[in-house]
Amino acid sequence: MDGSRSNKIPAAVALHVCTRFQRGGSERRLGDIARALPELRHHVLLGAESDLELARQQTGAERVWVLPTLVRQVDPARDLASLVSLWRLLRRRDYSVVVSHQSKAGVLARLAAAAVGDHPAVHSLSMASFGPGYGRLENWVFPRLERALGSRTSAFCVVGDDLAGCFTAIGVPRDRLHVVRSGVPLPARLRPRDEARRLLDARHGTVPGRRLVCCVGSLEPRKNPLLLPLLLRDLRDGSADPPDLLVVGDGPERDRLTAELSARGLADHAVLTGHLTDPDHVQDAFRGVDLVVLLSEAEGLPQVLVQSAAAGTPFVAFDVEGVREILALGARGSAVPLGRLDGVVDAARRWLRAGPVGGEPQVDLSSWSPESIAASYRAAFGRVLGMIPESTRELLSASG
Numbered sequence: 001m002d003g004s005r006s007n008k009i010p011a012a013v014a015l016h017v018c019t020r021f022q023r024g025g026s027e028r029r030l031g032d033i034a035r036a037l038p039e040l041r042h043h044v045l046l047g048a049e050s051d052l053e054l055a056r057q058q059t060g061a062e063r064v065w066v067l068p069t070l071v072r073q074v075d076p077a078r079d080l081a082s083l084v085s086l087w088r089l090l091r092r093r094d095y096s097v098v099v100s101h102q103s104k105a106g107v108l109a110r111l112a113a114a115a116v117g118d119h120p121a122v123h124s125l126s127m128a129s130f131g132p133g134y135g136r137l138e139n140w141v142f143p144r145l146e147r148a149l150g151s152r153t154s155a156f157c158v159v160g161d162d163l164a165g166c167f168t169a170i171g172v173p174r175d176r177l178h179v180v181r182s183g184v185p186l187p188a189r190l191r192p193r194d195e196a197r198r199l200l201d202a203r204h205g206t207v208p209g210r211r212l213v214c215c216v217g218s219l220e221p222r223k224n225p226l227l228l229p230l231l232l233r234d235l236r237d238g239s240a241d242p243p244d245l246l247v248v249g250d251g252p253e254r255d256r257l258t259a260e261l262s263a264r265g266l267a268d269h270a271v272l273t274g275h276l277t278d279p280d281h282v283q284d285a286f287r288g289v290d291l292v293v294l295l296s297e298a299e300g301l302p303q304v305l306v307q308s309a310a311a312g313t314p315f316v317a318f319d320v321e322g323v324r325e326i327l328a329l330g331a332r333g334s335a336v337p338l339g340r341l342d343g344v345v346d347a348a349r350r351w352l353r354a355g356p357v358g359g360e361p362q363v364d365l366s367s368w369s370p371e372s373i374a375a376s377y378r379a380a381f382g383r384v385l386g387m388i389p390e391s392t393r394e395l396l397s398a399s400g
């Protein structure tokens with residue numbers, strides 16, 4: 001690299017295109033990028049199903065607006081209209097880089113950037129749109145799309161090595177894949193478990209003295225929340241110390257989950273808190289329960305398991321991308337073959353019998369520090385924009 005060049009990314013404008021901005025990992029990554037690259041001015045274009053005010057609050061972007069034709073579901077007429085709108089925007093605005101978030105925006109924004117021809121594209125993603133847990137159509141269409149777009153994508157920022165491996169396997173060049181963790185609130189200190197549990201009981205009405213199995217996340221079909229009543233039933237069946245269920249999160253399946261719990265006579269053994277806005281309250285949930293479960297069909301690298309590991313609480317999860325990656329870092333937990341609820345029940349019983357372990361968690365979560373995340377983004381975008389800051393080179397050299 002030419003040593004005479006500035007060690008800062010030049011003042012420029014990044015256009016972020018996001019299919020849907022709600023509360024999730026992809027949305028947090030957009031904010032992480034904006035904070036990691038303050039030299040850039042950030043413009044954010046969102047799909048129609050987005051929370052505009054939330055996006056303004058979380059990203060701090062210079063400009064945030066909505067493209068009404070950009071929707072999550074496949075809609076040929078709207079998708080074509082969105083593609084044309086993006087192409088026109090890139091033709092008239094001198095954006096230095098186009099950053100796409102989530103699957104639909106990832107395809108349309110990169111196609112528009114390729115059609116214009118002079119806009120480098122970065123695709124940031126927290127999970128794939130193909131693989132186990134997806135249907136035949138997705139597994140036919142998306143690998144082909146990503147293989148075709150891979151040569152036109154300057155860089156991919158993915159949450160974990162497992163996800164990078166998925167893209168390498170379909171032909172995306174490995175040197176374009178950058179592993180950058182998603183920022184997630186981790187505790188600066190851990191409360192004693194009994195104190196965290198007392199707070200849970202006081203805030204949410206969980207019954208003191210009963211074991212607690214916890215699920216944290218959006219109540220949407222991909223997360224399989226309707227398996228929770230079956231899991232709770234099987235864990236309580238014949239147990240001398242049957243657990244209750246704590247569900248932290250909200251989403252479209254909440255009413256069906258509540259109905260299923262009632263139909264199975266389990267309503268008195270389950271507490272649904274809804275979405276918790278206070279990070280301390282979420283961390284108390286991870287710290288105060290006996291076990292965390294994740295029943296997702298697909299993930300990239302589950303952030304709830306990172307939080308569970310940071311709290312020193314064991315987890316049981318279907319064996320999707322990222323679960324074994326977290327276990328390899330020293331987390332306590334079990335990976336069960338996808339769809340095997342009986343395996344989840346068996347593993348959960350083992351962890352509940354084992355009980356909590358004292359002392360600090362022995363898991364390496366250093367790559368989730370804000371400093372590490374920012375350095376990784378600066379390295380990836382620095383390469384795309386033609387330079388790497390000297391401070392980032394020093395940090396990367398020191399870390400390995």
